[in-house]
Amino acid sequence: MTVNPYPLDPERDLELVRDVDVAPELVWRAWTEPELLKQWFAPAPFAVTACTLDLRPGGEFSFTMRTPEGDEFPNGGCFLDVVEGERLVFTECLSAGFRPRHAEIPMTAILELTPNGSGGTTYRAVAIHLDAEGQKAHEEMGFHDGWGAALDQLVALMSKA
Secondary structure, three states: OOOOOOOOOOOOEEEEEEEEOOOHHHHHHHHHOHHHHHHHOOOOOOEEEEEEEOOOOOOEEEEEEEOOOOOEEEEOOEEEEEEOOOEEEEEOOEEHHHEEOOOOOOEEEEEEEEEOOOOOEEEEEEEEEOOHHHHHHHHHHOHHHHHHHHHHHHHHHHHOO
16 A cells, blocks of 8 residues: 555544455445446445546545435535545545535545455545534444445445456
């Protein structure tokens, strides 16, 4: 890994770390190809109906999530850092071109992918919050269950690739 892992702040950050039996390059594809991301990013029975990924600092990261009842919620943000095959950093606090935007629970996410030595990936996702209240609200919204279920869907999808 060419980047240093993000040091966790337990008061303001949430973390999901798992070893998965999918090669890092396949996990990277699942995160960086819109048609693949739409298939796994929302924990079922939610769905992603639209996705834009402009993989460069300042590039757009947006998606629309549909609830089981059919309500749609657009989400937006921008990439802050992109290290091919290893790391993605994006935030909901900025839109494309680093333009400030309002976010319900302001968050920056870091995805770190490391080969685990057995052909799979050590997958680390960190959600960074402004304060402890934001961290608690995101945790109570179901961060671990939701991001974990989405990761299970990514693994199932890319295991077929």
